[in-house]
Amino acid sequence: MVSQKREKSLDVQQMIADKKKKGLGRKAEKIVPILLFITAAVSVLTTIGIVFTLIFETVEFFRRVSFWEYITGTEWLPFAGDPSYGVLPLVIGTLKVTGIAIIVAVPLGLAVAIYLSEFASDKVRRLIKPILEVLAGVPTIVYGFFALTFVTPMLQKVFPSLEIFNALSPGIIIGIMILPTIASLSEDALSSVPNAMREGAFGLGSTKFEVALKVVLPAALSGVLASIVLAMSRAIGETMIVSLAGGSTPLFNFDVEGSIQTMTAYIVQVSTGDAGYGTTIYYSIYAVGFTLFIFTLMMNLIAGWISKKFREEY
Amino acid sequence: MQVLKNKQRENVYETNQLNLWYGNNHALKDINLNIQENNVTAIIGPSGCGKSTYLKTLNRMVELVPGVRTTGEINYRQHNILDKGYSVEELRTKVGMVFQKPNPFPKSIYDNIAYGPRIHGIKNKKVLDQIVEQSLRGAAIWDEVKDRLHDNAYGLSGGQQQRVCIARCLAIEPDVILMDEPTSALDPISTLKVEELVQELKENYSIIIVTHNMQQAARISDKTAFFLNGEVIEFDTTDKIFSNPTDKRTEDYVSGRFG
Amino acid sequence: MQVLKNKQRENVYETNQLNLWYGNNHALKDINLNIQENNVTAIIGPSGCGKSTYLKTLNRMVELVPGVRTTGEINYRQHNILDKGYSVEELRTKVGMVFQKPNPFPKSIYDNIAYGPRIHGIKNKKVLDQIVEQSLRGAAIWDEVKDRLHDNAYGLSGGQQQRVCIARCLAIEPDVILMDEPTSALDPISTLKVEELVQELKENYSIIIVTHNMQQAARISDKTAFFLNGEVIEFDTTDKIFSNPTDKRTEDYVSGRFG
Amino acid sequence: MAYINHEVVERQMTKRRVKNTVFKNIFLGATLLALLALVILLYRMITQGAGYVSFDFLQNFSSRFPEKAGVFAGLVGSLAMLAVVAPVSLLLGVGAAIYLEEYAKKSKLTTFIQMNISNLAGVPSIVFGLLGLTIFVRMLGMGKSILAAGLTMSLLILPVIIVAAQEAIRSVPGSLREASYGMGATKWQTIRKVVLPAAIPGVLTGSILALSRAIGETAPLVVIGIPVIVQFLPAGVLSEFTALPMLIFDWAKRPQEEFQYVAAAGILVLMVLLIFMNSIAVFIRNKFQNRY
Amino acid sequence: ACGADQKASNSSSETSTSAQSEEQLQGKVAGDGSSTVSPIMEAIVEEYAATQPKVQVSVGVSGTGGGFEKFINGETDFSNASRPVKEEEAAKLKEKGIDYTEFEIAYDGISIVVNKDNDWIEDVTVKELEEIWVDNGKKKKWSDINKDWPDEEIKFYSPGTDSGTYDYFVNDVLEEQQLDKSATLSEDDNVLVTGVESDKNAIGYFGFAYYEANKDKLKVVKIDGVEPTHDTIQSGDYTPLSRPLFVYANNKALEEPAMYNFMEYALENAGAMAESVGYVKSPDNVYEEDKKKLEEFKK
Ligand SMILES: Nc1ncnc2c1ncn2[C@@H]1O[C@H](COP(=O)(O)OP(=O)(O)OP(=O)(O)O)[C@@H](O)[C@H]1O
Ligand SMILES: Nc1ncnc2c1ncn2[C@@H]1O[C@H](COP(=O)(O)OP(=O)(O)OP(=O)(O)O)[C@@H](O)[C@H]1O
Ligand SMILES: [Mg+2]
Numbered sequence A: 001m002v003s004q005k006r007e008k009s010l011d012v013q014q015m016i017a018d019k020k021k022k023g024l025g026r027k028a029e030k031i032v033p034i035l036l037f038i039t040a041a042v043s044v045l046t047t048i049g050i051v052f053t054l055i056f057e058t059v060e061f062f063r064r065v066s067f068w069e070y071i072t073g074t075e076w077l078p079f080a081g082d083p084s085y086g087v088l089p090l091v092i093g094t095l096k097v098t099g100i101a102i103i104v105a106v107p108l109g110l111a112v113a114i115y116l117s118e119f120a121s122d123k124v125r126r127l128i129k130p131i132l133e134v135l136a137g138v139p140t141i142v143y144g145f146f147a148l149t150f151v152t153p154m155l156q157k158v159f160p161s162l163e164i165f166n167a168l169s170p171g172i173i174i175g176i177m178i179l180p181t182i183a184s185l186s187e188d189a190l191s192s193v194p195n196a197m198r199e200g201a202f203g204l205g206s207t208k209f210e211v212a213l214k215v216v217l218p219a220a221l222s223g224v225l226a227s228i229v230l231a232m233s234r235a236i237g238e239t240m241i242v243s244l245a246g247g248s249t250p251l252f253n254f255d256v257e258g259s260i261q262t263m264t265a266y267i268v269q270v271s272t273g274d275a276g277y278g279t280t281i282y283y284s285i286y287a288v289g290f291t292l293f294i295f296t297l298m299m300n301l302i303a304g305w306i307s308k309k310f311r312e313e314y
Numbered sequence B, C: 001m002q003v004l005k006n007k008q009r010e011n012v013y014e015t016n017q018l019n020l021w022y023g024n025n026h027a028l029k030d031i032n033l034n035i036q037e038n039n040v041t042a043i044i045g046p047s048g049c050g051k052s053t054y055l056k057t058l059n060r061m062v063e064l065v066p067g068v069r070t071t072g073e074i075n076y077r078q079h080n081i082l083d084k085g086y087s088v089e090e091l092r093t094k095v096g097m098v099f100q101k102p103n104p105f106p107k108s109i110y111d112n113i114a115y116g117p118r119i120h121g122i123k124n125k126k127v128l129d130q131i132v133e134q135s136l137r138g139a140a141i142w143d144e145v146k147d148r149l150h151d152n153a154y155g156l157s158g159g160q161q162q163r164v165c166i167a168r169c170l171a172i173e174p175d176v177i178l179m180d181e182p183t184s185a186l187d188p189i190s191t192l193k194v195e196e197l198v199q200e201l202k203e204n205y206s207i208i209i210v211t212h213n214m215q216q217a218a219r220i221s222d223k224t225a226f227f228l229n230g231e232v233i234e235f236d237t238t239d240k241i242f243s244n245p246t247d248k249r250t251e252d253y254v255s256g257r258f259g
Numbered sequence D: 001m002a003y004i005n006h007e008v009v010e011r012q013m014t015k016r017r018v019k020n021t022v023f024k025n026i027f028l029g030a031t032l033l034a035l036l037a038l039v040i041l042l043y044r045m046i047t048q049g050a051g052y053v054s055f056d057f058l059q060n061f062s063s064r065f066p067e068k069a070g071v072f073a074g075l076v077g078s079l080a081m082l083a084v085v086a087p088v089s090l091l092l093g094v095g096a097a098i099y100l101e102e103y104a105k106k107s108k109l110t111t112f113i114q115m116n117i118s119n120l121a122g123v124p125s126i127v128f129g130l131l132g133l134t135i136f137v138r139m140l141g142m143g144k145s146i147l148a149a150g151l152t153m154s155l156l157i158l159p160v161i162i163v164a165a166q167e168a169i170r171s172v173p174g175s176l177r178e179a180s181y182g183m184g185a186t187k188w189q190t191i192r193k194v195v196l197p198a199a200i201p202g203v204l205t206g207s208i209l210a211l212s213r214a215i216g217e218t219a220p221l222v223v224i225g226i227p228v229i230v231q232f233l234p235a236g237v238l239s240e241f242t243a244l245p246m247l248i249f250d251w252a253k254r255p256q257e258e259f260q261y262v263a264a265a266g267i268l269v270l271m272v273l274l275i276f277m278n279s280i281a282v283f284i285r286n287k288f289q290n291r292y
Numbered sequence E: 001a002c003g004a005d006q007k008a009s010n011s012s013s014e015t016s017t018s019a020q021s022e023e024q025l026q027g028k029v030a031g032d033g034s035s036t037v038s039p040i041m042e043a044i045v046e047e048y049a050a051t052q053p054k055v056q057v058s059v060g061v062s063g064t065g066g067g068f069e070k071f072i073n074g075e076t077d078f079s080n081a082s083r084p085v086k087e088e089e090a091a092k093l094k095e096k097g098i099d100y101t102e103f104e105i106a107y108d109g110i111s112i113v114v115n116k117d118n119d120w121i122e123d124v125t126v127k128e129l130e131e132i133w134v135d136n137g138k139k140k141k142w143s144d145i146n147k148d149w150p151d152e153e154i155k156f157y158s159p160g161t162d163s164g165t166y167d168y169f170v171n172d173v174l175e176e177q178q179l180d181k182s183a184t185l186s187e188d189d190n191v192l193v194t195g196v197e198s199d200k201n202a203i204g205y206f207g208f209a210y211y212e213a214n215k216d217k218l219k220v221v222k223i224d225g226v227e228p229t230h231d232t233i234q235s236g237d238y239t240p241l242s243r244p245l246f247v248y249a250n251n252k253a254l255e256e257p258a259m260y261n262f263m264e265y266a267l268e269n270a271g272a273m274a275e276s277v278g279y280v281k282s283p284d285n286v287y288e289e290d291k292k293k294l295e296e297f298k299k
């Protein structure tokens, strides 16, 4: 019936049928998804690996130090003759730096995002966004020296009581480091608000600022908040900047002018330090690492919850 | 009497030698078009002929596209709106716009309607309540939404959303309403409702409507402009355009030979 | 003789009691439709009535949407394609599809056309060259592109892109070609070209075309099905549907009273 | 009834337009401030380090004499590590992204994997260092090799690459997939011949940024204990090595003041490398944007 | 032709070196450990690489403790230490069946430094030093220690808590009492140098090498009348602030020719190299003893 049709110089369907008979394997269709699933599973294995890595030494640590002391103690003196292991000073140190970073990065980052998405021309945006992303790509060790050798001395001219090691300088620098994360991700969120929404608002006589603030920002809120939380978790996990410019004095206070120590900086201190293998100090870095892991996990859950809760339907 | 009234109608818009380019794309060519008040003016033409572009020029919304250039003039109530000094925000409070796809803000119905008045400085709760009700009534949707004013507008059906958008536009009491294919995303019944609404609104507003549905243009408009490739081929009373067009291309188009 | 030929035509598709749900949305309801070979069958109806859905069921493309369920049967050349065991890849090599928006691959024109033959194992350069030329000729675009076969297909105009897509589809010499509003994104002249092409193609292929342009359906199809809300309201020769429909709703629709 | 008094509206308009202008300038100022921070950073690095960067600096091993010290071993080591990180992380990342975007059904497992990826993206790099030390260096006995460090860094940037690749794959229009399926192509054929080629620019852009992060990361290397006194070039992936950031970290702690400038010069080399990689990413992004 | 030439010249150089009984060896030697020792080790490795280019020596700087951790795990052939191995560590080494040999390679003198403009301090007793540095729960002024000293707050700069230097200072000078809590602690000794350099009321301590490199910026304080110099440290006059530095070698590894050769070279040159990077030679008999210990592994 089909062959009854026009004269064909080539019978492609016949050729296709021939190739089929030769059995061009269907195997790939079956194997490929399995292989791909395995690659996807690597990320899960990594998480399992992290927990596995941390859990044994952490358990050993809590065999030596009471869990209660750890989470409520306000003294972190692992190297003292009579050591104490209250993690709160390290947590406070981390939060001080993170807090300052957020205070710097959120208003600036949002302003940049709004400028790029609502005011700047396409050309300017395409130029500035990658340049700003360089800020996120600067190695943290570079930032660390910058903070220690440039920012701190500068700040000391303004605040004479500022010590060499303090929370302020690394906080500001981490703020600059996470600024592109907030700016870039928020800009994505703002830009993905449909233009129809802006047109609707402009059509009613709004100025650009009103459109940005009253229509676009609320519509992109979930993305913006998620970017902030993500940036916060980067600030919490930041290591080299605080190691170099924050100091190594875990103190339980809210002073930002004096030396601090963060959870990450503690791990670096011990990793490059003198503490003997098998000592409580050795195990403590795993406990602190685990605490960090829990912190970032929580941040992530919060981010997920935020994007669900504030997701706008349009 | 009807004839008399027609004679008295003033032009809301007078377009003289309007040209518009998107970069190098010459999208509008030497447009001359006068639009009367309290009338429904339909703009028809095949896809890409410049209908939306022209409509968006009337409230300068087209400027949101980067790289747009215009020459010529558009006088709205005797003022050339293409003048640099002309305040677009003011223009747009006088000229409302309804879009092809319903585009309510992701806020409550109430906040959608109150948005315009609010940005224009009306804060008084009582007044806002009154504006919201009046606008929703004006858009023939009050009864359907009065019990859920504080629900998100995205919970409504497409046809309802479109009428909320019309209400939002009425809330700033514009002089002119621009509509860009306002029913093309709607089902037949919603379409009918919007068409009826347009008929009512023209008592108080001047309406310019872009449509790809020729029967719709024939049904609801007083005058019709036929665009092709960025030019106005013919502009006349709707009767004339559909029953006895002057230009062969108009005839081909309205009889469905292309587009 | 023409009459005789008509009588001999077999059904390519026989659809029996087809129902389809997108999740809870009952998009196709009890469809019964037989489609003859070497014919142009048009499907018309207002937006959202299920035209595209039905078309995509004919090559099981609709399965790409998660959560789709079907009941009933569609026999293609006497085999029920909705059977689990039926190979979709084989079906789709016999049933080509052209989409509403031209969707060439971001590759050269040549590679676009050769894509189908290649994935089916045809590697021979000579054979491919022949297939490419033959398909582009078949889609009436050979002369326009023969000197730039290795340029990116995105450099072509919309109308040319659409014909390249048709050529791409011809390259595997399908039995049936499904077309979903193939001209709705095209300018009048390109539309005309594609319409002429469809007329030529029906000599060798069975064509099913969805269109929102009723005049187009009237111009190019032999039979027309009118869909409304997921149901087939009327299916008959095109002449009958447009001049003397049985159902009131069909009449309302073809005379432009809604949609 | 008229509620809107157009005269009042007109009067307020001036105020609103001024407000608009003021805020626009504030936003612009913030943007310039951020750029200024970058400029100061770069300026300082250049003025501190430029004097020490020379051909010899690129060719010498580290030394106890500041004028003889060079980045050779670190530069080669970092690039060698990149040669491990790039294929491993791209293969795993793109594979996972294809799985999640094209194959995975909406199930609890998929949601879990997705959540897990975004969580991993937030795990501090130093924790990855502990992971690498325990699993790769010790358990799998790779030692402080290029392979061990490279795998650690691969896992570190994997979530970023997966997310970038997912976005790139998602942004390939469905119409291209439909066209391919319509020709009777199988799923894998469609992915391999249509989806991946179209997604590659996006994948590369995101990945290069992630890879440049892997080059600059210091904390995991410190935890793994990558040596800094290395007077030889790595011979293979199992060879010990040193990396640029480790050398910088080491030099900056030396007693002689001149080493501060050596460190600054090392930083400059690192930054040039990173800016070079970023430029490639920007080039790809701009060249292949909006093709369809 | 060029390649062949090179080969020829290579082999000729080989024969000439073997003629000097310095055969070309091949192999890998890995070390890790103290940051204090690392400058000496770097100098040794740098020089050694010139004589035996095919022996690849890598040295990490994980600190004495971190170094021992790796040594215990069998990951390294030798471990640098700024203190003797601790009991726990020795126990672990035994448990793992790792036999090792201790070599003393140099001395480090901990230097007490103050600002250049400090004109009141020249010489302190160990007792005074203790009084200055021990935490007394409140802010301390110079005048609290000595009436003649200014009525200004003392600023303390100390190496980080997890460094051998801190450990030594707290153990041997402060006798395990709490070091003043207001002290700026830094893992990077350069920060201490800068800190003391820029504050008139500052006092700090760190390894002798850091003082040597920054002599012109700082003022060193004599302890019981003794100034830290190469001589006073080597002779042991500078007490209690000088300490020996060690290298621990894995005995099994020493049986490898490359490792043996490297250690031989290291002990030969340790004194000179130590001096060249600002440390102090141990007395000659120490090196003699070291060499004897090493020779037992000669095959
Ligand atoms: N934002 C834009 N940037 C560049 N060119 C544009 C833009 N919008 C429209 N154009 C071009 O301007 C011309 C007119 O477009 P316009 O949208 O006004 O057509 P239209 O008549 O409204 O078509 P449709 O019926 O499809 O809505 C077209 O060639 C189109 O490609
Ligand atoms: N991917 C999808 N998921 C869920 N529902 C869908 C999907 N595609 C279509 N539908 C629904 O199925 C119904 C029929 O849609 P279909 O696209 O077949 O209409 P159509 O007649 O082709 O309309 P149009 O003329 O606008 O293309 C509509 O109610 C639509 O909302
Ligand atoms: Mg339009």
Ligand SMILES: [Mg+2]
Pocket (backbone or CB within 6 Å): C051, C052, C053, C180
């Ligand atoms: Mg459709």
Ligand SMILES: O=P([O-])([O-])[O-]
Pocket (backbone or CB within 6 Å): A272, A273, A274, E033, E034, E035, E036, E037, E062, E063, E064, E065, E081, E082, E162, E163, E164, E165
């Ligand atoms: O590195 P340390 O010498 O302080 O152990």
